Amino acid sequence: MGLEMEEVAAALPMEAAAAREPGVEIYPLSLYYFGAKDAAVPPRAVETPADRALRLKANFAAHGLRTSVHGVLLVELFDHPHVLLLQVRNSSFVLPGGRLRPGEEDVQGLKRKLSSKLSVVGDSDDFTGDVDDWQVGECIGMWWRSEFGAVPCPYMPPSFRTPKECIKLFLIRLPMSRRFVVPRNMKLLAVPLSQIHGNAQVYGPIISGIPNLLSKFSFNVISD
Numbered sequence: 001m002g003l004e005m006e007e008v009a010a011a012l013p014m015e016a017a018a019a020r021e022p023g024v025e026i027y028p029l030s031l032y033y034f035g036a037k038d039a040a041v042p043p044r045a046v047e048t049p050a051d052r053a054l055r056l057k058a059n060f061a062a063h064g065l066r067t068s069v070h071g072v073l074l075v076e077l078f079d080h081p082h083v084l085l086l087q088v089r090n091s092s093f094v095l096p097g098g099r100l101r102p103g104e105e106d107v108q109g110l111k112r113k114l115s116s117k118l119s120v121v122g123d124s125d126d127f128t129g130d131v132d133d134w135q136v137g138e139c140i141g142m143w144w145r146s147e148f149g150a151v152p153c154p155y156m157p158p159s160f161r162t163p164k165e166c167i168k169l170f171l172i173r174l175p176m177s178r179r180f181v182v183p184r185n186m187k188l189l190a191v192p193l194s195q196i197h198g199n200a201q202v203y204g205p206i207i208s209g210i211p212n213l214l215s216k217f218s219f220n221v222i223s224d
Contacts, residue, residue, distance in 0.1 A: 022138075024173065025220045029075045029082065029190050031177045037120060039185040056148045056164070063102045066148075066165040069110040070097030071172040072140065072210060075190055076221045082190035083210060085203075086117065086182065093191075093203050095169070107136045110170055118180045118188070137171035140213045143206055152206060167206065169213065 060066065072095065073084040085093045096117045100109040111134045115121035143152035145165040152167055153160075182188045196203045197211040 022216065023218045023220055024074065024171070025222060026074050026076045026081055027174065027176050027222055029077045032075065032174075033177075033179040034188060035179060035181040036184045037181050039183050053148065060164055065163060067100045067106070068098060068165060068167045069100060069106050069113065070095035070167070070169050070206075071110060071114055071134075071136070072169055072214075073172045073174055074214075074219075075174070076223055077190055077192070079221060079223055081193050081214075081219055081221065083193065083196065083207075084180075085189050085191050085207065087187040087189055089185070090187075093189075093207060095207065106139075106168060106170070110134070110136055114172070117186075118182060120181050135173040135175075137173050139168055140171050141169040141206075141209070143167040154205075154209065169206070169210070171214075171217075 056066070075082050075084060084096070086096055087093055096114055097110060098113040098117075100106070104112075114134050141154065143154050143166070144156055144160060144163045145152050145167070146157075146160050146163060148164050150164075152165075156163065180188055191203075193211045193214070196208050198208055200208040202208075
């Protein structure tokens with residue numbers, strides 16, 4: 001009897017922890033609408049790697065640590081969670097988001113970037129409003145770059161005396177339906193978690209690590 005009571009008592013904390021596990025509702029990809037807008041013209045399309053390095057060094061000297069914010073948007077397809085990724089030039093994959101302006105807050109900057117990448121709103125210098133009601137959730141991961149061209153690390157190594165960039169990932173809780181409008185020179189693709197898991201060769205270290213970051217969440221996949 002005493003042994004049985006001990007086993008029950010030991011199980012209670014685990015059940016309580018499971019009850020507190022954060023949940024995420026995921027809706028079918030078929031409920032979302034996709035459109036296109038004018039191609040995003042890179043402001044520095046003719047910039048050479050050397051010019052970019054000089055520009056980033058100058059920005060770092062003027063403003064300090066560069067901070068980038070990106071959103072993890074999940075949908076359901078074939079009863080499995082998929083991440084929405086932007087494909088650039090039919091090759092590289094990126095998460096929607098980008099660099100914050102000096103002094104800009106994480107959430108407001110991410111909403112601005114999501115609107116510029118995924119809706120009819122542009123990303124002009126005078127855009128300060130919150131046109132789209134993006135529900136930005138918790139920060140699920142952070143990476144650091146020792147140099148602008150270095151591979152990001154998910155921690156701060158002792159050798160990082162002056163990191164050059166901090167990259168933050170936020171979980172975006174999508175509504176049941178939404179219209180996505182992306183530039184014509186990009187594609188918005190739904191990629192299964194099983195495909196990107198550990199696949200750094202194709203998706204890079206940050207995107208391929210997303211399934212591990214999401215392991216603490218319980219998914220309510222709504223497929224009806």
